[in-house]
Amino acid sequence: MTETKPLRRLGAVIYDNFELLDLFGPLEMFGNVVPEIKIITVAEQPGPIPSVQGPKTIAEFGFSDCPGLDLILLPGGLGTLKQLKNPAMLGFLKDRASSAEVIMSVCSGTALLAKAGLLDGRRATSNKQFFNLAANQSERVKWVAEARWVEDGPLVTSSGVSAGLDMALAVIARLFGRERAESIANRAEYVWQDDPDRDPFHKFLNRGGI
Amino acid sequence: MTETKPLRRLGAVIYDNFELLDLFGPLEMFGNVVPEIKIITVAEQPGPIPSVQGPKTIAEFGFSDCPGLDLILLPGGLGTLKQLKNPAMLGFLKDRASSAEVIMSVCSGTALLAKAGLLDGRRATSNKQFFNLAANQSERVKWVAEARWVEDGPLVTSSGVSAGLDMALAVIARLFGRERAESIANRAEYVWQDDPDRDPFHKFLNRGGI
Numbered sequence: 001m002t003e004t005k006p007l008r009r010l011g012a013v014i015y016d017n018f019e020l021l022d023l024f025g026p027l028e029m030f031g032n033v034v035p036e037i038k039i040i041t042v043a044e045q046p047g048p049i050p051s052v053q054g055p056k057t058i059a060e061f062g063f064s065d066c067p068g069l070d071l072i073l074l075p076g077g078l079g080t081l082k083q084l085k086n087p088a089m090l091g092f093l094k095d096r097a098s099s100a101e102v103i104m105s106v107c108s109g110t111a112l113l114a115k116a117g118l119l120d121g122r123r124a125t126s127n128k129q130f131f132n133l134a135a136n137q138s139e140r141v142k143w144v145a146e147a148r149w150v151e152d153g154p155l156v157t158s159s160g161v162s163a164g165l166d167m168a169l170a171v172i173a174r175l176f177g178r179e180r181a182e183s184i185a186n187r188a189e190y191v192w193q194d195d196p197d198r199d200p201f202h203k204f205l206n207r208g209g210i
Numbered sequence: 211m212t213e214t215k216p217l218r219r220l221g222a223v224i225y226d227n228f229e230l231l232d233l234f235g236p237l238e239m240f241g242n243v244v245p246e247i248k249i250i251t252v253a254e255q256p257g258p259i260p261s262v263q264g265p266k267t268i269a270e271f272g273f274s275d276c277p278g279l280d281l282i283l284l285p286g287g288l289g290t291l292k293q294l295k296n297p298a299m300l301g302f303l304k305d306r307a308s309s310a311e312v313i314m315s316v317c318s319g320t321a322l323l324a325k326a327g328l329l330d331g332r333r334a335t336s337n338k339q340f341f342n343l344a345a346n347q348s349e350r351v352k353w354v355a356e357a358r359w360v361e362d363g364p365l366v367t368s369s370g371v372s373a374g375l376d377m378a379l380a381v382i383a384r385l386f387g388r389e390r391a392e393s394i395a396n397r398a399e400y401v402w403q404d405d406p407d408r409d410p411f412h413k414f415l416n417r418g419g420i
Contacts, residue, residue, distance in 0.1 A: 012265070019238070020234045020237055020238045020241060021234060021235065021238035021398060023234075024230045024231060024233075024234035024235075024238075024265075025231065025234075025235070027230055027263055027264075027265060028229070028230045028231035028234075028263065028371065030263075031230060031261075031262065031263025031264060031265075032263065038264070039263060039264040039265060040264075041265050041266075048258075048268050051241075052241065053237055053238065053240075053241025053242065053249060054237075054241060054248070054249040054250075055222070055234075055237060055241075055249060055251050055267055055268070056251075056267065056268040056270075057265055057266065057267055057268070058258050058265070058266040058267075058268065060266075127399065128399065129397065159399055160397075160398065160399035161238065161397070161398040161399050161400065162375075162398050162399050162400040162401075163399050165372075186411065186414060187339065187370075187371075188231060188370065188371040188372050189337065189338065189369055189370035189371050189372050189373050189410075189411040190371065190372040191372075191403070191410055193401070200399075200401055201396065201399040204396060
């Protein structure tokens with residue numbers, strides 16, 4: 001008899017002008033949790049989605065035909081500003097978060113989770129350069145300005161861009177054990193900064209307007 | 211009068227089953243050298259190119275219609291094995307390297323540069339897990355097993371996966387100054403490990419066969 005491991009489907013939710021490393025840092029780590037995690041990409045409409053830096057990634061699914069998601073990853077990027085006014089995006093996040101095991105955001109992606117009301121009553125963080133883009137979306141969130149990432153139940157939010165790498169490994173450790181996370185970090189020759197409270201970039205915190 | 215800064219075109223050369231972070235770690239950094247660097251993606255044929263981890267990236271150009279390249283970035287990944295036997299890939303690299311200012315590889319991408327003969331007589335490194343995949347391609351390369359990355363004139367090779375981030379910042383520092391590289395690392399909230407000789411993963415060096 002062969003043992004069937006439960007497969008978790010991770011939906012990477014993308015949109016025009018997402019930040020490359022916000023998305024692909026975490027996907028590098030989750031994509032090597034084989035065979036327990038299967039990554040799919042989803043956007044409002046399927047097709048090529050341009051990043052801030054230029055390269056386009058294919059969204060395999062649209063919001064209307066996206067299968068069930070166990071894990072959700074939401075990158076940030078300049079395109080966040082437009083998505084904050086997009087009811088289709090906010091509705092999709094709200095709808096899918098209710099049945100997901102873990103909902104993650106990187107950088108300004110946190111602003112979208114806050115706007116969708118998913119962080120109300122929870123602790124959360126965002127990137128240092130435009131912290132208030134997230135913080136201004138809801139006063140009911142316990143904003144943590146000094147953190148590499150913050151875990152509060154199913155909601156996990158990270159600081160800017162490369163912090164998503166450290167957060168992803170923490171979520172892998174939660175789901176599959178610390179040894180597995182370390183093995184994946186070593187394979188990627190990545191020095192995992194595994195302390196969520198250590199934030200080397202807090203000194204750049206800017207709470208001005210955007 | 212307005213001053214026109216020279217624009218450098220960076221060609222990211224991709225192929226089926228490239229490793230996500232090998233490509234998008236460096237592109238995060240180079241993509242924020244605005245407006246001096248413009249990123250384009252190129253593969254043997256244009257169209258969607260799947261990564262090892264699943265997500266597909268669009269190659270905008272094929273080898274036959276790719277414009278001139280100032281900078282070349284070559285990721286690694288499982289697909290390297292097939293590309294080592296692909297004369298179109300090896301020919302493209304050889305052809306384009308002769309007119310490029312900097313040619314970079316990440317992880318097993320180094321094996322392709324070695325196979326194309328581009329590293330002969332030079333110092334170079336590759337990832338720790340399958341070091342000999344690169345080393346076996348040419349005896350005329352001065353292989354450096356303990357290095358985060360190695361710069362030898364226009365040829366810059368890095369160790370596994372996430373080492374590409376550190377290498378990219380070093381190349382940005384070479385072209386645009388150290389201050390610029392630091393500013394880009396800070397924006398991405400990335401702790402730049404800026405010593406090419408410090409290799410925390412050398413302890414995992416495996417020189418066995420693949």
